[in-house]
Amino acid sequence: MSHTPDSAVRAYIEQHRAAFLDDLAEWLRIPSVSADPGRAADVRRSADWLAAKLKETGFPTVEVWETGDGAGAPAVFAEWPSGDEGAPTVLVYGHHDVQPAAREDGWHTDPFEPVVKDGRLYARGAADDKGQVFFHTLGVRAHLAATGRTAPAVNLKLLVEGEEEFGSPNFPALVRAHADRLACDSVIVSDTGMWAEDTPTVCTGMRGLVECQIDLYGPDQDIHSGSFGGAVPNPATEAARLVAALHDEDRRVAIPGFYDGVVELTDAERELFAELPFDEERWQRTAHSHATLGEAGFTTLERVWARPTAEVNGIGGGYQGPGGKTIVPSSAMLKLSFRLVAGQDTDRIQQAVREWTAARLPAGIRHEITFTGATRPCLTPLDHPALRSVVRAMGRAFGQKVRFTREGGSGPAADLQDVLGVPVLFLGISVPSDGWHAPNEKVELGLLMKGVETAAHLWGDLAAGPDGH
Amino acid sequence: MSHTPDSAVRAYIEQHRAAFLDDLAEWLRIPSVSADPGRAADVRRSADWLAAKLKETGFPTVEVWETGDGAGAPAVFAEWPSGDEGAPTVLVYGHHDVQPAAREDGWHTDPFEPVVKDGRLYARGAADDKGQVFFHTLGVRAHLAATGRTAPAVNLKLLVEGEEEFGSPNFPALVRAHADRLACDSVIVSDTGMWAEDTPTVCTGMRGLVECQIDLYGPDQDIHSGSFGGAVPNPATEAARLVAALHDEDRRVAIPGFYDGVVELTDAERELFAELPFDEERWQRTAHSHATLGEAGFTTLERVWARPTAEVNGIGGGYQGPGGKTIVPSSAMLKLSFRLVAGQDTDRIQQAVREWTAARLPAGIRHEITFTGATRPCLTPLDHPALRSVVRAMGRAFGQKVRFTREGGSGPAADLQDVLGVPVLFLGISVPSDGWHAPNEKVELGLLMKGVETAAHLWGDLAAGPDGH
Structure with a gap:
């Protein structure tokens, strides 16, 4: 030897x-x-x-x-x-x-x-x-x-x-x-x-990554929410509705086709993960978080290591300064990232996000999606x-x-x-x-x-x- | 005389x-x-x-x-x-x-x-x-x-x-x-x-007005969406889910108690509104909007004059600069305004918003509501x-x-x-x-x-x- x-x-x-x-x-x-x-x-x-x-x-x-x-x-x-x-x-x-x-x-x-x-x-x-x-x-x-x-x-x-x-x-x-x-x-x-x-x-x-920015456009300018609110589509509302529709009540990603091809964890792999001396409270402190929350049916380690996710990295629209401003904003913006696992294809995910977004927006809301990066899982x-x-x-x-x-x-x-x-x-x-x-x-x-x-x-x-x- | x-x-x-x-x-x-x-x-x-x-x-x-x-x-x-x-x-x-x-x-x-x-x-x-x-x-x-x-x-x-x-x-x-x-x-x-x-x-x-800002806090600092994403609550996601929950599929405000006491339009009033020479397309142009959208069962004029609304005036959280940043943001913010009609009480609406918000947020998301102004309807x-x-x-x-x-x-x-x-x-x-x-x-x-x-x-x-x- x-x-x-x-x-x-x-x-x-x-x-x-x-x-x-x-x-x-x-x-x-x-x-x-x-x-x-x-x-x-x-x-x-x-x-x-x-x-x-x-x-x-x-x-x-x-x-x-x-x-x-x-x-x-x-x-x-x-x-x-x-x-x-x-x-x-x-x-x-x-x-x-x-x-x-x-x-x-x-x-x-x-x-x-x-x-x-x-x-x-x-x-x-x-x-x-x-x-x-x-x-x-x-x-x-x-x-x-x-x-x-x-x-x-x-x-x-x-x-x-x-x-x-x-x-x-x-x-x-x-x-x-x-x-x-x-x-x-x-x-x-x-x-x-x-x-x-x-x-x-x-x-x-490692997980893969697809990142995008979705820009939503409503009225051509900010308009008065007293004169027009309640009767025109609001791009900030629609941005939020998109985000809310990203996950179902089990916090599974709800974009059609998102899980297609996902290599599921085997029982052996889950057992190997479970053997690790994992301290959930300590992990939570490391995350600076005050709770854990994720896809139903999976442990925290499985969620971060082996499950694909959809995350909001940024959201913005309308007035964000001090006090209030009674407007229907003219635009809103989302930055989303999707972590992918083996079996998911970055191109197919981008296409699924495109189709899902287009299908969910009401008349009067124009949108643009820009994909800013894609890394395949390994x-x-x-x-x-x-x-x-x-x-x-x-x-x-x-x-x-x-x-x-x-x-x-x-x-x-x-x-x-x-x-x-x-x-x-x-x-x-x-x-x-x-x-x-x-x-x-x-x-x-x-x-x-x-x-x-x-x-x-x-x-x-x-x-x-x-x-x- | x-x-x-x-x-x-x-x-x-x-x-x-x-x-x-x-x-x-x-x-x-x-x-x-x-x-x-x-x-x-x-x-x-x-x-x-x-x-x-x-x-x-x-x-x-x-x-x-x-x-x-x-x-x-x-x-x-x-x-x-x-x-x-x-x-x-x-x-x-x-x-x-x-x-x-x-x-x-x-x-x-x-x-x-x-x-x-x-x-x-x-x-x-x-x-x-x-x-x-x-x-x-x-x-x-x-x-x-x-x-x-x-x-x-x-x-x-x-x-x-x-x-x-x-x-x-x-x-x-x-x-x-x-x-x-x-x-x-x-x-x-x-x-x-x-x-x-x-x-x-x-x-x-005139409609009344209740305005508030809701600040949502998740992790104590922005955290890496690769290391932690998918396993901790994200305040931007929760802000969006709140907004999405503001309205049902008929675009009625879904906050429990919101419509309590609302003085409904009489048939006579609806007929008087309908007599006005209203040009929906022209109104839409005045609104700089590309569509109308609102509470099912009401005309545009009824929606803006006689129906209470919930509107997002501003939303923000996480990274809003150029390109991407793969974080779970530590906080997010909503500015909401509610237009009220006769029969609605500003104090009762504030309380309803408070209770609704508190009931909808998951563990790990702390929130603060600040009401910035209240005007009663007349x-x-x-x-x-x-x-x-x-x-x-x-x-x-x-x-x-x-x-x-x-x-x-x-x-x-x-x-x-x-x-x-x-x-x-x-x-x-x-x-x-x-x-x-x-x-x-x-x-x-x-x-x-x-x-x-x-x-x-x-x-x-x-x-x-x-x-x-």
């Missing part, structure tokens, strides 16, 4: 841990805030730093890719062929840009001056996503050292983008432009988390061979049963899945307390090293094929 | 017409724009001008009343006792302030430099409301001249406020403070219009003696059958009705084409003189009692 002996991996990691953390700290000192135009040079410095480090790690090919015709933030691509005949090709995805951070936001220390305290490394990007990208560098070296190989057991590719915290505006085009260089058998996304420090998990899917079946490899590698690193989660959100992973036509797997070691996008972001050093160890085991397992040996 | 001979009235009016119009033009040159703090001195000048003119007309008592402890715009009060034992007391209401106007808004001539052209007097305030207030000055003089009296047949009082175009913020307090001076048997409001130039009408009522029965006097006086002036209308709006007339406890009647000669609040406001000189003539006939008729002689 081609597995690396676990003890050799651990020994190598232990030996290089200090240098690895020093390097990571150096990277974290670069404030690669993609949303801040004033930090563009830092984002570029971050890409260059990573490119140099990947060269040093041993990747024979390392390139900095421009995006948006040079107007976007650079991505880093690296490639290390296996040399083995028939070795699978794996693409690791992550990002080197970070969220904004300032001391006055509530940071106890400078967000760009990493500090280790009580087994945690505090810095902006420690978990999201520099720490999780970086564990692959020591991971692949540990894999080589423990197996005596000079190249990985898989054809290893890395794509580390620089605009994820900015909505990845240029990412789909980047992936399409370099689809041949990015070709692979599976994608490993290292930009997610696991359930909890004592509960290692693998994410098996889901890896629990019995997929590559998923089994990730679970085995993680199980060896953690010495614990690995469970399964999903992500309620939607992400650029789906672009990789769609353009490259391959399954997307998730390998993340961050935990909910890591404070993504919040002050005092940190990564648990113990978990970070488990990430290194998982990566060190993974390439051999994937190369060994479906049975893992 | 005490009627003034119609020909004597006409002769007197004809004789004084030129001087009357010169005086009105002088008043119209004062830009008494109450909404513009920079015009406060002009509003005061307008009050002083009117007070002097009423003195000159013959009112023995004329006073300028301060409002809002001197911070508001002044009102003018005038009183002319009849001297006849048992003469009824009538209070005429109008306002001397005007809407803003500027040449660049589309005026063909200076809005504050009156111009007579093709039998029309163009100026801001020509119809709303200086022209209609002013016809009472010549009216009472014609009444005296034609009857040989030295004082009117009724105890005549005038109250001309200076903040009507600004929402009459100090008017209820003013009326309450001077309730003893304002005591009367009926109020004549000269601040409305009639159906059309060739269709003289008397307005018999309605004069068709067989009310004072209304019959107005109809007779107008019929003599116009030489035509006088029909009945109502006003869909709500106004300070209701404050007079409520505080003074008397019926409110409406005597207005403005027509829809007069352009209230719009550029090129005008009054038809022919109609203006009919207003003078109506006023000249009215006092004698009212004094003569129920049978008009």
